[in-house]
């Protein structure tokens with residue numbers, strides 16, 4: 397089992413972001429921590445001391461919390477769950493907040509052993525377009541100082557396909573990151589325009605323009621090739637790692653492990669049931685007070701399980717185990733999808749080997765449409781006796 401703690405605070409809203417996050421009101425971070433501690437106790441007592449092998453502080457901006465708050469949550473988890481001795485304990489950090497004096501050393505003392513630092517770009521113009529609360533120099537400094545402080549597992553998060561960015565700029569950034577910053581892990585997400593964000597509105601008004609599809613394809617393909625040349629494994633569509641540094645928490649999620657989430661908006665999937673905490677601070681606080689988190693859990697039906705099997709496993713370089721489809725549905729994947737498989741294979745978008753179906757890099761580029769085409773057969777499949 398894996399544990400996720402959602403920290404919903406940010407110093408301000410980035411211009412592309414549609415996640416639930418907010419600027420903290422006075423005293424709100426303390427109240428948040430107190431409620432997460434309660435929720436951990438409540439779920440620990442309800443579920444028993446179940447074992448967990450990863451803890452992930454995600455957000456939002458977890459590095460806005462004080463080390464003592466992070467420590468209190470980790471101690472509470474150790475009290476109510478059986479956290480493995482070699483657990484991966486990750487924390488997402490923004491450069492501006494993690495560069496506070498003494499922060500890296502304090503995080504190490506708490507037991508955090510993996511940082512994922514949101515540098516996003518090393519170009520100040522692009523960072524301003526994204527509305528990030530830090531500059532490029534702070535991003536680079538955060539990765540270097542994390543290593544210098546003793547972190548052996550540091551990830552850098554980057555964004556490509558930013559308005560104004562070219563494939564050449566992107567490769568230069570990767571070159572700098574690989575040769576100067578040397579993170580163990582890289583997450584490289586293509587920018588998507590989410591409804592209601594400031595960036596989406598600007599693109600709609602045409603004051604900013606996204607790179608063309610061809611340029612975006614070049615950034616993805618060339619970027620992935622470049623990172624592989626530099627010794628990073630392309631282990632998930634948007635994630636690259638030096639050997640042995642794949643994020644165990646995210647890999648577990650993509651491969652279907654159970655997880656328990658704490659904090660507002662956090663989702664849990666445990667024992668075939670799923671629930672999501674209220675994505676709003678006040679409603680979350682009252683649900684915790686009333687001991688109601690998890691009360692509205694829904695049983696995952698075949699369609700939901702099959703959808704996840706395809707959507708999550710096909711994101712990974714290992715791919716989807718074909719037997720898993722058969723175990724879930726009682727049917728053969730080949731018999732259900734033969735014409736489509738032939739077509740995708742002929743176009744070099746999928747490979748099948750050793751009982752796994754996986755997307756090629758060209759396939760990864762159009763993963764959403766491949767997965768939805770495969771999944772289009774599912775309703776009929778589920779309706780069959």
Ligand code: SF4
Nearest residue numbers: 406409410413455456
């Ligand atoms: S720091 Fe992350 S979660 Fe917060 S507003 Fe920016 S993108 Fe969203």
